[in-house]
Amino acid sequence: MRKPQRPSISKNTSKSRAGSGSIRIISGLWRGRKLPVHDAEGLRPTTDRVKETLFNWVAMDIPHSRCLDLFAGSGGLGFEAASRQASMVTMLELNKQAHTQLKKNISTLNASNIEAFNKDSLQFLQSQGEPYDVVFIDPPFRKGLLEETITLLENNNWLAKNAIVYIEAEKELELPEIPAHWLLHREKIAGQVRYQLFTRQTP
Numbered sequence: 001m002r003k004p005q006r007p008s009i010s011k012n013t014s015k016s017r018a019g020s021g022s023i024r025i026i027s028g029l030w031r032g033r034k035l036p037v038h039d040a041e042g043l044r045p046t047t048d049r050v051k052e053t054l055f056n057w058v059a060m061d062i063p064h065s066r067c068l069d070l071f072a073g074s075g076g077l078g079f080e081a082a083s084r085q086a087s088m089v090t091m092l093e094l095n096k097q098a099h100t101q102l103k104k105n106i107s108t109l110n111a112s113n114i115e116a117f118n119k120d121s122l123q124f125l126q127s128q129g130e131p132y133d134v135v136f137i138d139p140p141f142r143k144g145l146l147e148e149t150i151t152l153l154e155n156n157n158w159l160a161k162n163a164i165v166y167i168e169a170e171k172e173l174e175l176p177e178i179p180a181h182w183l184l185h186r187e188k189i190a191g192q193v194r195y196q197l198f199t200r201q202t203p
Contacts, residue, residue: 028083147176
């Protein structure tokens with residue numbers, strides 16, 4: 001949102017969230033639509049408050065962009081981007097039941113601009129990729145996945161020249177070293193979550 005050596009991609013927190021049985025698309029083509037969420041232990045959908053702030057930040061960048069939703073979980077970020085006219089959204093989710101729900105929701109929306117894979121995000125990123133314009137990184141809390149995720153994105157051609165990278169993590173986490181050409185554009189804290197938006201600057 002389980003191989004023995006890998007944590008579930010499901011997002012983890014000790015804090016329960018009201019309404020976690022569904023996610024709501026805030027704006028765009030499917031504005032107001034609610035989609036069911038697989039009730040997996042530790043599933044942590046991004047809250048509407050955080051999601052609305054994030055998509056206010058990136059409103060001009062989403063249309064016609066290629067988006068990568070790592071550790072997709074409920075798919076809240078990916079569905080929101082697709083609703084706002086991203087050209088393609090790729091979701092990666094390891095939990096089989098959560099992935100099945102993502103596929104059902106894609107079918108319900110009759111969405112042609114979303115693909116969902118039942119894959120481990122880190123294993124997926126180890127291959128050479130095609131650049132994405134927007135990347136959402138919202139891994140399970142307290143699993144130490146951020147550093148390797150960032151390294152693989154940079155080293156294996158997953159990021160467009162001026163890509164936008166969103167990171168959502170536990171507030172107390174000391175972030176790994178961020179590449180020097182990733183410039184912190186926005187940052188906020190909501191409850192136990194710190195969320196940051198970086199812009200990638202390359203010559």
